[in-house]
Amino acid sequence: MDDFRSTEIIFGPQHPGIHGNFAMRLELEGDMVRRARLVPGYLHRAFEKLMERRTWHQNIALVPRICVPDPDVNEAAYSMAIENIMGLEVPRRGNYIRSIVLELSRLAAHLMGLGGLGGAIGLYTLPMWTxxxxxxVLDLFEALTGGRVYHMYTWPGGVRWDMPENWPRKALKVMDHIEAQLPSYYSLFFESKVTDARLKGLAPITTSWAVEHGVTGPNLRATGLEVDLRRDDPYAAYEELDFDVITLKQGDGMARALVRWYEVGQSIRIIRDAIEKMPGGPVIAKTPPPLAFMVPPGDHYAHVESSKGEYGYYVISKGGKYPYRVHVRGPSFTHGIDVLEKMLVNQELADVALITGGLDVCPPDIDR
Amino acid sequence: MSPGHRQVIMMTDFVKKTIRPFRALRFLARKPHTIISPHEQHNDIEGEPLPTERYRGIHINDWETCISCGLCARICPCDAIEMVDVEGEQKKRPEVSYGRCCFCGFCEDVCPRDSMHLTSNYVMIDKNSETFTFLPENDLKEFQKEYIVETSQLRYNDKDVKKAEKEPSAKKGGKGKKKK
Amino acid sequence: MAWSTTTWVMAALAPIIVFLAGHLFLGIARKITARIHRRRGPPVMQQFIDVFKLFGKRTSTTHSWVQDMGALFAVIGVIACSLFIPIGGDPVLSFQGDVIVLVYLLAIAPLGMALGTGSTGNPNSAIGVSRGLMLMLAYELPFAIVIVTIIVHFKTASLGEIVEAQKGFLDWAILSLPLSAIAADLSLQGMLGEKPFDQPVAPSEVASGPMVEFGGKYLGMLMIWHAMSVVVEAGLFVNLFLGGGVLFGGGTTLALIGNIFVWLALTLTVFIFSIFINSVFGRFKMGQALKFYWGFPTLIALIGLSIAVLSNLGVF
Structure with a gap:
């Protein structure tokens, strides 16, 4: 490229518009991005290697740190892989509580993601509200799991503790409260001429392009393809719970934001449904104590639908106290490196933060 | 749809989408959802004080029931717990380093005699970093009370604060006095 | 031209009033924005605290003397502006055509900032400055038309006389020229740099743009410039359309003090209205902002101008 015509901007990691701890090198011609290069690595902690030197249970304290806004999917997918190798059956009540925790986590992540979109266009009212x-939701997590951000609650075989007695009542109250707030978000963000101008037609992608590049989750559903692991490959208690798979056709920034907004409503519906149908019984299967926990040789890929897309754990065991190898398939790696680099080309500088926020990229998941 | 009709729809849409966001202004008259910490208490949706009982904070360890099996030290994913010799005690006791602890509560889970517990106290303030490694005992020890602020003490109201400001360093330990 | 004692006092007081009012207004604005955010917000005096803190800091880097001059330029430009604004109906500098001088002077302070930031070499600042100048081009067009409308309507180009002509409540230009008032208020939004027109300082796009290389005293100076320009620009709107706050006649000192407070209250109202828009809308892109300003506000400003011209000619 002609050096006299382009400006290079280092966008991040210290930039108010970046969604966490990664950087972009943008080659600008005027206001247009001609080439974007992602510079990850600021958060690399070698999770997959660390997990080989920790026992099966110790890893539970490690995995939620892979995705900060939506940590529970890590614990759930990792536990599900172990259960599958061991042939453990999770009690029904354990599965229901898992579903509730996963949905609460999705709810929290989507609220944060919507707030990030508001921040990217300078509408700071929205992030403050969400x-x-x-x-x-974090208060609920605290009452249920003892942790606000990293819960370490899902455990191979079920969940660590049963719910406190008054917790379902509190959860329903929080759901009512959030549902009552949703129209305010809608009228502030989606019923606004400025948001229309910024989000409509922003970086549209087609279904075939998205599938080709490994886009999953809400971003794929925004292009019109009806995929949802909760329905297609049910895990936890999703088979018995009522919910709709939200799809929109446009595939642009507005569709990606709207899918998330509608999914908040669906999460609330699932949580209410699960609390209503909650069966009794134990919450955790009979397992050996954590320090004598051995997993027989075998391997399994367990995947869950996170707030960002398909989240998978491929766990190999050669028998013994430690996993032989754990591989994490995070949605943000595909969305944040390959897809983002291609989507940013020929977009304006003003839209860079908005596209990144619209894809809901989670930097700790990129680096791992 | 006639072109005129479409224009009417576009106009009403424009007016609607210019006026609707102003609904946010009604929050001017409502109570904010932040609190003035620590002057106000942090409550959950039902008005119950936080943190809850399950909150994982600083450890206590009942030395009467602790059999010094060392399971807590073995399960600790962060290597924060170490079994150390204590003067006047025959058994080794777990020592927790709070620079490492990730508050997962696994030590509490594996404890066979149920002696290790995580309390809901989480505020530790001290200039000396060595104080953050200590042996959890049955209750918070005297010297720890200087820098571990018990959660119940955080919940004072404005009157208490003003009172405390009027009587400087009356309640503070020896360290506070020497500062100036 | 011999100055009276009141004029001398006002010449000394005007920048101080504008300085104090500006920071107070920004503090109130922060509180109001916080309330819409459902936060409690900082104390009203937070802006004063911030500025004094910044002046207490030592400057770690400066790029060249041009940057020093740039920040100074901005502050001096806005102090000069404050002398032209009739505060409480009593302009310090008043002559035929001072409206036009003021419009030019208003552009000096942003140019000073552009000068200062241009020398820092940060691409974010450069983009921010170019956006700022582009935005100026955008909002100046409807605003210039509005100024011409006002001159035609009141048949004078002196701010003092324009204020004089709006003595009674029914003479306010906002009632006789409502379309121009709307256009002026929309231009004011861009002038103040509030959303949806805060592209020059957009944090998530250009990392606060021009301010990115300023710290310590420089940032303090820019904050003073911003606070004072808020009062000058919102005050200009008050003088043009809301009668300049002349409530008490008689020309006594007491009446003048009363008028100053009325003027400040009106200015605050105009500014708070702009803050309301600021807190419920996102940010346009630069091209969208240009398109917006050269569309609707320019159109209604032109209609307002033609109405003013026609009524002057005696058609209505």
């Missing part, structure tokens, strides 16, 4: 509501 993060305020997210705090009630």
């Amino acid at each position: 993060n305020g509501e997210r705090d009630y």
Whole structure:
């Protein structure tokens, strides 16, 4: 490229528009991005290697750190892989609680993601509201699991503890509260001429392009393809719960944001349904104590539908106390490196933060 | 749809989408959802104080029931717990380093005699970093009380604060006095 | 031209009033924005605290003397502007055509900032400055038409006389020229740099743009410039359309002080209205902002101008 015509901007990691701890090198011609190069690595902690030197249970404390806004999918997918290798059957009540925790986590992540979109176009009212509501979800997590952000609650064989007695009532109250707030978000963000101008037609992708590049989750559903692991390959208690798979056709920034907004409603519906149908019984299967926990040789790929896309854990065991190898398939790696690099080309500088936020990229998951 | 009709729809859409966001202004008259920490108490949706009982904070360890099996040290994913010799005690006791602890609560889970517990106290303030490694005992020890702020003490109201400001360093330990 | 004692006092007081009011207004604006955000917000005096803190800091880097001059330029430009604005109906500098001088002077302070940031070599600042100048081009067009409308309507180009002509409540230009008032208010939004027109300082796009290389005293100076320009620009709107706050006649000192407070209250109202728009809308892209300003506001400004011209000619 002609050096006299282009400006290079280092976008991040210290930039208010970047969604976490990674950087982009943008080659600009005027206001247009001609080439984008992603520079990950600021958060690399070698999770997959660390997991080989920790026992099966110790890893539970490690995996949620792979995706900060949506940590529970890690614990769930990792536990599911182990259960599958061992042939453990999770009690029904354990599965229901898992579903609730996963949906709460999705709810919190989507609220944060929507707030990020508001921040990217300078509408700071939205992140302040959504993060305020997210705090009630964190309060619920605290009462249930003892942790606000990293819960370490899902455990091979079930969940660590049963719910406190008053917890379902509190959860329903929080759901009512969040549902009552959703129209305010809609009228502020989606019923606004400025948001229309910014998001409609922003970086549209087609279904075939998205499938080719490994786009999953809400971003794929925004292109019109009806895929949802919760329905297609049910795990936890999703088979018995009522919910709709939200799809929109346009595949642009507006569709990606709207899918998330509708999924907040669906999460609330699932949580209410699960609390209503909650069966009794134990929450965790009979397993050997954590320090004598051995997994027989075998391997399994367990995947869950996270708030960002398909989240998978491929676990290999050669028998013994430690996993032989764990591989994490995170959605943000595909969305954040390959897809983003291609989507940013020929977009304006003003839209860079918005596209990144619209894809809901989670940097700790890129680096791992 | 006639072109005129479409234009009417576009106009109403424009007006609607210009006016609707102003609904946010009604929050001017409502109570904010943040609190003035620590002057106000952090409550959950039902008005119950936080943190809850399950909150995983600083450890306590009942030395009467602790059999010093060392399971907590073995399960600890962060290597934060070490079994150390204590003067006047025959058994080794777990020592927790809070620079490492990730508050997962696994030590509490594996404890066979149920002696190790994580309390809901989480505020530790001290200038000396060595104080953050200590042996958890039955209750918070005297010297720890200087820098571990018990959660119940965080919940004071404005009157208490003003009172405390009027009587400087009356309640503070020896360290606070020497500062100036 | 011999100045009276009141004029001398006002010449000394005008920048101080504008300085104090500006920071107070920004503090109130922060509180109001926080309330819409459902936060509690910082104390009203937070802006003063911030500025004094910044002036207490030592400057770690400066790029060249041009940068020093740029920040100074911005502050001096806005102080000069404050002398032209009739505060409480009493302009310090008043002559035929001072509206036009003021419009030019208003552009000096942003140019000073452009000068200062241009020398820092940060691409974010460069993009921010170019956006700022482009935005100026955008909002100046409807605003210039509005100024011409006002001159035609009141048949004078002196701010003092324009304020004088709006003595009674029914003479306010906002009632006789409502379309121009809307156009002026929309231009004011861009002038103040509030959303949806804050592209020059957009944090998530250009990392606060021009301010990115300024710290310590420089940032303090830019904050003073911003606070003062808020009062000058919102005050200009008050003088043009809301009668300049002249409530008490008689020309006594007491009446003048009363008028100053009325003027400040009106200015605050105009600014808070702009803050309301700021907190419920996102940010346009640069091209969209240009398109917006050269569309609707320019159109209604032109209609307002033609109405003013026709009524002057005696058609209505």
